Amino acid sequence: MTTQLESARQGIVxxxxxxxxxxxxxxxxxxxxxxxQGLAVVPANKNHSSLSAIAVSEKLSTKxxxxxxxxxxxxxxGEELEKLFVALDAKADAVMDLSIxxxxxxxxxxxxxxxxxxxxxxxxxxxxxxxxxxNMVSDDFVEAVRKHAVQGVDFVTIHSGVSRNAIPLVxxxxxxxxxxGGAITLNWMKMxxxxxxxxxxxxxxxxxxxxxxxxxxxxxxxxxxxxxxxNDEAMISEMKLLGELADRAFEKGxxxxxxxxxxxxxxxVKESMDLKKKYCGPYPFYVLGPVVTDIAPGYDHITAAxxxxxxxxxxxxxxxxxTPAEHLRLPSKEDVKxxxxxxxxxxxxADVAKGLKGASDWDNxxxxxxxxxxxxxMFKLAIxxxxxxxxxxxSEVGEEKECTMCGEFCPLRDTGAEKAADE
Amino acid sequence: MTTQLESARQGIVxxxxxxxxxxxxxxxxxxxxxxxQGLAVVPANKNHSSLSAIAVSEKLSTKxxxxxxxxxxxxxxGEELEKLFVALDAKADAVMDLSIxxxxxxxxxxxxxxxxxxxxxxxxxxxxxxxxxxNMVSDDFVEAVRKHAVQGVDFVTIHSGVSRNAIPLVxxxxxxxxxxGGAITLNWMKMxxxxxxxxxxxxxxxxxxxxxxxxxxxxxxxxxxxxxxxNDEAMISEMKLLGELADRAFEKGxxxxxxxxxxxxxxxVKESMDLKKKYCGPYPFYVLGPVVTDIAPGYDHITAAxxxxxxxxxxxxxxxxxTPAEHLRLPSKEDVKxxxxxxxxxxxxADVAKGLKGASDWDNxxxxxxxxxxxxxMFKLAIxxxxxxxxxxxSEVGEEKECTMCGEFCPLRDTGAEKAADE
Numbered sequence: 051m052t053t054q055l056e057s058a059r060q061g062i063v064x065x066x067x068x069x070x071x072x073x074x075x076x077x078x079x080x081x082x083x084x085x086x087q088g089l090a091v092v093p094a095n096k097n098h099s100s101l102s103a104i105a106v107s108e109k110l111s112t113k114x115x116x117x118x119x120x121x122x123x124x125x126x127x128g129e130e131l132e133k134l135f136v137a138l139d140a141k142a143d144a145v146m147d148l149s150i151x152x153x154x155x156x157x158x159x160x161x162x163x164x165x166x167x168x169x170x171x172x173x174x175x176x177x178x179x180x181x182x183x184x185n186m187v188s189d190d191f192v193e194a195v196r197k198h199a200v201q202g203v204d205f206v207t208i209h210s211g212v213s214r215n216a217i218p219l220v221x222x223x224x225x226x227x228x229x230x231g232g233a234i235t236l237n238w239m240k241m242x243x244x245x246x247x248x249x250x251x252x253x254x255x256x257x258x259x260x261x262x263x264x265x266x267x268x269x270x271x272x273x274x275x276x277x278x279x280x281n282d283e284a285m286i287s288e289m290k291l292l293g294e295l296a297d298r299a300f301e302k303g304x305x306x307x308x309x310x311x312x313x314x315x316x317x318x319v320k321e322s323m324d325l326k327k328k329y330c331g332p333y334p335f336y337v338l339g340p341v342v343t344d345i346a347p348g349y350d351h352i353t354a355a356x357x358x359x360x361x362x363x364x365x366x367x368x369x370x371x372x373t374p375a376e377h378l379r380l381p382s383k384e385d386v387k388x389x390x391x392x393x394x395x396x397x398x399x400a401d402v403a404k405g406l407k408g409a410s411d412w413d414n415x416x417x418x419x420x421x422x423x424x425x426x427x428m429f430k431l432a433i434x435x436x437x438x439x440x441x442x443x444x445s446e447v448g449e450e451k452e453c454t455m456c457g458e459f460c461p462l463r464d465t466g467a468e469k470a471a472d473e
Numbered sequence: 474m475t476t477q478l479e480s481a482r483q484g485i486v487x488x489x490x491x492x493x494x495x496x497x498x499x500x501x502x503x504x505x506x507x508x509x510q511g512l513a514v515v516p517a518n519k520n521h522s523s524l525s526a527i528a529v530s531e532k533l534s535t536k537x538x539x540x541x542x543x544x545x546x547x548x549x550x551g552e553e554l555e556k557l558f559v560a561l562d563a564k565a566d567a568v569m570d571l572s573i574x575x576x577x578x579x580x581x582x583x584x585x586x587x588x589x590x591x592x593x594x595x596x597x598x599x600x601x602x603x604x605x606x607x608n609m610v611s612d613d614f615v616e617a618v619r620k621h622a623v624q625g626v627d628f629v630t631i632h633s634g635v636s637r638n639a640i641p642l643v644x645x646x647x648x649x650x651x652x653x654g655g656a657i658t659l660n661w662m663k664m665x666x667x668x669x670x671x672x673x674x675x676x677x678x679x680x681x682x683x684x685x686x687x688x689x690x691x692x693x694x695x696x697x698x699x700x701x702x703x704n705d706e707a708m709i710s711e712m713k714l715l716g717e718l719a720d721r722a723f724e725k726g727x728x729x730x731x732x733x734x735x736x737x738x739x740x741x742v743k744e745s746m747d748l749k750k751k752y753c754g755p756y757p758f759y760v761l762g763p764v765v766t767d768i769a770p771g772y773d774h775i776t777a778a779x780x781x782x783x784x785x786x787x788x789x790x791x792x793x794x795x796t797p798a799e800h801l802r803l804p805s806k807e808d809v810k811x812x813x814x815x816x817x818x819x820x821x822x823a824d825v826a827k828g829l830k831g832a833s834d835w836d837n838x839x840x841x842x843x844x845x846x847x848x849x850x851m852f853k854l855a856i857x858x859x860x861x862x863x864x865x866x867x868s869e870v871g872e873e874k875e876c877t878m879c880g881e882f883c884p885l886r887d888t889g890a891e892k893a894a895d896e
Contacts, residue, residue, distance in 0.1 A: 121877050121878060121879060121880045121882075150879065150880070150882055151880060175882075178882065179882075224837070224840050224841070224844065225840050225843065225844050225885075226844065226884075226885070227884050228884050228885065229884060230879050230882055230883075230884050232884065233882075233884030234882065234884075275840070275843075275844075276836065276837070276839075276840030276843070276844075277825065277833065277836050277840075278833070278836065278837055278840055313840075315822070315825045315826055315833070316782055316783070316786055316822050316823065316825065316826035317786065317825075317826035317827070317828070342782065342822040342825070342826075343818065343821055343822045343825060343836055344835075344836040344837075344839045344840050344843070345818075345821060345835050345836055345839050345854060345855065345856050346814075346818050346855070346856045346857075347851065347855050347861045347864070348855065348856075348857050348860035348861045348863075348864055349814055349815070349818060349856065349857065349860070351775075352774075352775055352778050352814075352815050352818050353818055353822065355775050355778065355779055356778055356779050356782045356783075356818070356819065356822055359739055359765065359779045360739070360779075360783065363739055363740065374860075374864070375864055375878070376878075377843065377851075377876075377878075378861060378864035378865050378868060378876060378878075379864055379865065379867055379868030379876050379877045379878060380868070380876075380877040380878050391769075391772055391775075392772070392775050395766065395768075395769050395772060395775050395776055395779070396779065398766055398768060399738070399739050399765040399766045399776065399779055400739065402700065402738045402739065402740075402765070402766060403738055403739035403740035403765070404740070405740075410700065410701070410738070412767075412768050413699065413700050413701065413766055413767040413768055414647070414699070414701055414767075416699075416767045416768050417647050417648050417698070417699030417700075417701055417736075417767050418647070420648065420698075420699070420767070420800065421647065421648050421649065421698075421699075428770065428800075431768060432768065432769070432770050432771065433768050433769045433771075433772065434769075434771050434772065437771035437772070437797075438770045438771045438801060440771075441770070441771055441797070441798055441801035441802055442801050442802065444802055445801060445802030445803070453800075453801060453802045453803075454544050454802045454803040455544060455798070455799075455800075455801075455802060455803050456544060456573065456653050457544045457545035457573070457574060458545055459544075459545070459573055459598075459601065459602075459653055459656075459657065460653075461649075461650050461651050461652060461653050461655065461656030461657075462648075462649070462651065
């Protein structure tokens with residue numbers, strides 16, 4: 051019983067490494083090399099039997115995560131399962147169940163059974179939902195992680211970087227803490243006067259991770275919640291601590307990712323990626339957004355696509371989607387789909403930008419189909435065939451190949467495309 | 474009777490320069506200086522009486538243009554007027570009427586009467602729609618420009634950069650020509666064996682521009698239509714020619730912009746902006762997108778927001794919106810709105826990134842409102858208050874200030890926001 055990382059260190063090609071290699075059209079040896087260098091994770095809990103594994107690495111195609119899960123004010127198990135299916139249809143590479151209300155155990159169990167992609171959670175959410183902050187003790191932080199590990203969760207966000215030293219830094223900020231897990235942890239620390247159990251008892255978490263091969267996603271409890279707070283002292287101090295913890299876990303054989311911002315203005319996104327490399331080493335960077343402006347609630351899938359594309363072309367490996375509902379409410383099924391498509395666009399734009407082998411083939415095939423006015427092929431290649439078909443249908447006029455944008459003055463038709471398509 | 478540029482050269486503060494200065498919260502003298510350096514245009518036809526002028530410049534806030542207009546296969550005058558109102562509601566800074574079918578004169582006249590923002594057109598569309606390519610003669614190219622100038626159009630796209638020398642370069646490409654105006658011009662040249670009238674008779678166009686103060690938007694007939702063709706020889710050769718023509722017009726007192734790509738992968742967007750500066754001088758760069766991948770029909774407002782944000786933070790002054798309907802059909806009213814909001818997000822993200830004075834105030838006010846859970850203020854500040862309100866309404870639970878995302882575990886509430894808002 052070893053982790054994917056330990057297998058890689060022994061040169062063993064596991065089933066999961068093979069699956070991940072196939073998915074990215076690389077050789078298993080390449081995945082092994084990336085795992086050994088800490089440049090990749092293959093999140094694959096031993097108890098997640100329905101999993102088809104993937105690798106997350108800046109050296110591979112950018113992966114996209116979709117957050118689902120109930121809150122105390124909204125959503126039922128059935129609805130969250132439906133969101134899972136929407137997420138899978140829209141080709142999310144991973145899913146996180148962030149349930150913090152409702153039948154948390156039931157929802158997670160139901161999702162895990164149906165989930166062929168890696169599943170992540172934030173165990174502290176369940177701890178607080180169950181007992182409330184006033185009744186929580188140190189053990190609750192650790193036992194929630196163990197419970198999720200036993201059940202088969204592939205990666206867990208643990209906010210081990212929120213130390214007591216952070217308290218004065220947070221108070222200097224415009225928007226304080228906007229991470230739910232970070233806020234829970236910090237508030238508990240203020241209330242009890244104790245240090246963060248996820249930091250103090252990190253070695254126990256390592257043991258759990260090794261037993262089940264749960265990957266760590268070291269949480270950015272202090273991620274900036276406004277562009278004003280971007281790349282500030284609080285964020286950097288947490289990065290330094292996360293880097294130390296990541297090394298400790300990695301040495302023991304635990305797979306590790308680092309979570310990142312948040313709200314970052316466009317001119318500071320690359321700097322943010324460079325700071326992570328400087329302080330947190332080679333481990334895959336898993337970013338939420340980043341959103342590049344604060345002014346667009348209702349459109350934060352777009353602010354995040356801008357930031358995500360630039361982040362992923364500068365070293366981020368894993369994009370956590372942001373939906374149009376961000377900052378306003380729990381996402382609906384439609385929001386889930388829109389969020390995933392936007393993040394996948396950002397990821398693919400980055401794959402092309404970073405020169406990933408084969409990435410632009412997709413674009414080139416689409417452009418060939420476009421040049422030939424071959425609509426069936428365009429639909430097949432479109433990131434969302436359903437939406438492309440719907441729009442095109444509203445544009446069809448008789449048997450003509452052109453669309454209502456230009457009609458007979460279609461520049462492609464006039465330059466010989468019609469001829470090529472007919473031949 | 475002089476152009477805004479000639480006024481600036483004489484140090485005269487016109488009504489239009491004042492309006493533009495007020496809009497950007499700068500002194501009129503700053504606009505004058507930018508005009509004199511060729512770094513700004515204030516598109517303002519002497520016959521556009523309903524205009525409230527703006528300045529387009531990389532040194533000022535990024536401006537956004539919305540394309541409306543009928544095609545031979547779609548849309549009525551009433552519908553295009555409704556799109557104008559949608560565009561104005563969504564705060565487009567300028568509008569282009571690209572009608573290439575229907576009652577072209579009637580649509581343009583109706584739009585001009587109701588249009589307080591600068592209106593642009595592509596006169597060659599009307600020339601071809603009226604006579605068809607087989608009957609068009611050189612005069613038709615020039616007279617269409619004159620007609621639009623007399624009527625009050627503030628800026629005209631003229632594809633003067635499509636010369637006979639471009640023909641072999643276009644044939645080498647994956648997607649040839651995707652500019653409608655470029656294709657019309659090139660096809661006419663191939664058919665007649667003549668040179669482009671918009672190039673050969675450029676001095677006549679200058680005379681027209683001077684008489685009515687029509688700004689030139691020198692069209693990118695050879696813009697790449699696929700990321701494969703990005704920054705290629707065809708594009709660069711056109712840029713060189715546009716740069717020469719721009720200098721000629723500017724010296725005579727005509728206000729000039731340069732149009733740009735198109736499809737450009739993310740890693741080449743900055744290079745594309747640098748090429749423009751190298752070959753086309755200081756004149757404002759007016760870009761369509763750029764879209765950073767070809768694979769997302771139905772979502773090209775997002776691919777364009779990514780490219781537009783990076784372009785505008787690297788020197789583009791004016792973003793032509795791209796709607797979700799791009800590559801599929803003429804945009805609907807909903808598409809017009811989505812396209813404008815996406816482009817405005819890109820423009821604002823760039824304004825913040827380039828350190829434009831005061832740009833991040835908007836973000837900071839929003840973040841303060843968010844921290845205080847002050848929903849009314851958040852709505853007021855949101856780029857689309859209507860959508861933000863709608864989403865929030867679906868999230869309201871009793872009198873609580875938090876939303877359904879986190880419910881009672883709202884990190885902002887827990888860190889004292891509730892208290893601050895109540896005080």
